[in-house]
Amino acid sequence: MQVIASYNIKGGVGKTTTAVNVAWLAANEGKRTLLWDLDPQSAAGYCLRVKSKGHGSKLLRGKSDAGDVIRSTDYENLDLLPSDFSYRHVDVLLHEDKNPLKRLQKVLKPLHDDYDVVVLDCPPGLSLLSEAMFRAADALLVPTLPSILSLRTLKMLLDFRKENKLKDMRLFAFLTMVDRRKKLHNEVMGSRGRMRPWMLESYIPYVSELEQLAERREPVFGYAPQGRGAEAYISLWREVQGRMAG
Ligand SMILES: Nc1ncnc2c1ncn2[C@@H]1O[C@H](COP(=O)(O)OP(=O)(O)OP(=O)(O)O)[C@@H](O)[C@H]1O
Numbered sequence: 735m736q737v738i739a740s741y742n743i744k745g746g747v748g749k750t751t752t753a754v755n756v757a758w759l760a761a762n763e764g765k766r767t768l769l770w771d772l773d774p775q776s777a778a779g780y781c782l783r784v785k786s787k788g789h790g791s792k793l794l795r796g797k798s799d800a801g802d803v804i805r806s807t808d809y810e811n812l813d814l815l816p817s818d819f820s821y822r823h824v825d826v827l828l829h830e831d832k833n834p835l836k837r838l839q840k841v842l843k844p845l846h847d848d849y850d851v852v853v854l855d856c857p858p859g860l861s862l863l864s865e866a867m868f869r870a871a872d873a874l875l876v877p878t879l880p881s882i883l884s885l886r887t888l889k890m891l892l893d894f895r896k897e898n899k900l901k902d903m904r905l906f907a908f909l910t911m912v913d914r915r916k917k918l919h920n921e922v923m924g925s926r927g928r929m930r931p932w933m934l935e936s937y938i939p940y941v942s943e944l945e946q947l948a949e950r951r952e953p954v955f956g957y958a959p960q961g962r963g964a965e966a967y968i969s970l971w972r973e974v975q976g977r978m979a980g
């Protein structure tokens with residue numbers, strides 16, 4: 735089972751857009767895929783038209799089993815572990831846990847034989863939940879805006895990973911919401927080579943079909959399968975899979 739988190743310290747950078755589309759791609763390849771929405775905003779569940787039955791965060795207290803809360807989606811091979819507003823207390827719950835950094839791993843352990851890929855849609859911030867997620871994830875996908883402050887935040891994450899000896903957690907940053915008409919975006923695109931090995935070659939353009947995800951409430955492949963957004967996520971996923979295998 736591969737655990738891939740869509741994560742950034744920053745908010746509003748395309749984490750949910752990435753998690754939903756990447757999870758769909760994995761499922762579409764025939765991989766048994768689970769998308770775990772860890773954000774109290776429940777945007778991933780909203781985009782896939784799946785509601786939580788409430789009190790989902792009990793899972794993180796060891797008070798319920800993932801199997802009881804997992805819901806199927808309209809898509810073959812794609813299940814969702816929905817979030818709800820109770821997830822806003824997750825950090826408090828984890829602080830009360832004897833071994834908070836292992837909590838996500840513990841929840842995922844019984845699912846090892848049921849899923850090939852687990853995609854985590856993470857909330858922004860660098861909280862105890864994020865730290866527990868770092869221990870559970872094989873790789874982080876980090877959507878990064880082509881801006882100075884975003885790159886600075888990415889550096890903070892890379893430093894944190896080094897200082898906390900999290901080298902086993904692969905980190906794949908990629909540029910997103912790229913607008914080639916902007917000078918800064920082109921400059922940052924040009925400097926990707928210097929940001930290897932953690933910056934992917936693939937990038938996601940700023941396109942309206944990706945912006946429409948929450949309005950259409952389905953992965954982009956459902957309503958704009960030939961568009962640049964779909965194509966970009968296909969390349970990104972291919973590159974990530976190649977890098978994870980290598
Ligand atoms: N490539 C893109 N082109 C255009 N709009 C995009 C693109 N990616 C994401 N968006 C839009 O940007 C906004 C933020 O995206 P998204 O919700 O995926 O970010 P997030 O990082 O999950 O946010 P949060 O931190 O609140 O969870 C949304 O309105 C989304 O539709």
Ligand SMILES: [Mg+2]
Pocket residue numbers: 749750751773777855856857
């Ligand atoms: Mg989100």
